[in-house]
Amino acid sequence: MLEINLLPVREERRAADLRQQLMQIALVLLITFGGIAVVHARVSDQISDSRERVEQMKQEIEAFKPELEQVEAFKRKKGDLQQKIDVIENLDKARNGPVRMLAELAARTPERLWLRSLRTDGNRVTISGESLDNELVALFLRALNESPYFEHVDLDGTEMGKAKDGLKFVKFDIRATLVNPGPGGA
Numbered sequence: 409m410l411e412i413n414l415l416p417v418r419e420e421r422r423a424a425d426l427r428q429q430l431m432q433i434a435l436v437l438l439i440t441f442g443g444i445a446v447v448h449a450r451v452s453d454q455i456s457d458s459r460e461r462v463e464q465m466k467q468e469i470e471a472f473k474p475e476l477e478q479v480e481a482f483k484r485k486k487g488d489l490q491q492k493i494d495v496i497e498n499l500d501k502a503r504n505g506p507v508r509m510l511a512e513l514a515a516r517t518p519e520r521l522w523l524r525s526l527r528t529d530g531n532r533v534t535i536s537g538e539s540l541d542n543e544l545v546a547l548f549l550r551a552l553n554e555s556p557y558f559e560h561v562d563l564d565g566t567e568m569g570k571a572k573d574g575l576k577f578v579k580f581d582i583r584a585t586l587v588n589p590g591p592g593g594a
Contacts, residue, residue, distance in 0.1 A: 501588055509557055509586055516551035518544050528586070535582040538569060545580045558584040
């Protein structure tokens, strides 16, 4: 029988397989490192672009700072002017308020009813007076309730006063809240 030595062929085949596997590993490593390099280059470019945009935005912010300071100064001036306008309006209301209230009282007071005192505490008003009868007091209360200058008009009480010149008088006390009806009611 013939004997053939196959060992060198097997060794050559193993060496070829080993070389092929090493080449495949080297190729995979080369592709992996190439991919990593490409991704790294893209990320580096994005970082560089982002830094450039940040610097550009900082420069724009610095360029707009004087304008922003002007806007803030205008806002402060506007607030100060608004405060002054509010003070002037309040002074005008305070100046005209008592005049309007007294004019309204004079217009709404019926004949044979006399006001003896008028006290104010902020926007609360207390009116004391005398009348010939309770019907006139009720008429006066209704008139004050219809007035745009008075709210929450309440009768504190009435009592019979001393007779003067043969006439009996009814004393009364009224509480109310003074309101400013605004430009439409002025």
